Amino acid sequence: QVQLVESGGGLVQAGGSLRLSCAASEHAFVTYPMGWFRQAPGKEREFVAAISGSGGVTAYADSVKGRVTISRDNAKNTVYLQMTSLTPDDTAVYYCAAQKRGTYSDYRVRREYEYDYWGQGTQVTVSS
Numbered sequence: 001q002v003q004l005v006e007s008g009g010g011l012v013q014a015g016g017s018l019r020l021s022c023a024a025s026e027h028a029f030v031t032y033p034m035g036w037f038r039q040a041p042g043k044e045r046e047f048v049a050a051i052s053g054s055g056g057v058t059a060y061a062d063s064v065k066g067r068v069t070i071s072r073d074n075a076k077n078t079v080y081l082q083m084t085s086l087t088p089d090d091t092a093v094y095y096c097a098a099q100k101r102g103t104y105s106d107y108r109v110r111r112e113y114e115y116d117y118w119g120q121g122t123q124v125t126v127s128s
Contacts, residue, residue, distance in 0.1 A: 096118075
């Protein structure tokens with residue numbers, strides 16, 4: 001059972017930046033595609049970004065493309081989400097998730113039911 005722990009959330013003004021981190025408990029993590037999702041109050045959880053096990057392939061939601069960068073450091077069992085030019089619409093709980101099964105595909109990484117492990121989430125609040 002892989003444990004995922006997110007950190008780095010907080011309160012930031014519009015236009016600001018944040019870097020979220022997600023630390024995994026097992027080194028097997030290095031083979032897992034990883035994703036970030038978010039859930040705003042009253043809304044369904046939505047895909048934000050994903051990265052392959054090697055870090056060589058990434059995917060982004062249209063709503064964040066150009067403002068968000070996903071990366072990973074497999075030596076540290078950690079995946080990151082760098083967010084810039086934040087707006088109040090980015091306010092949400094951000095979750096990281098890991099796919100234990102299968103290989104990376106753009107189709108699968110965008111769908112939350114394809115993920116096997118989830119973190120507890122970290123709150124990001126963007127004030128106007």
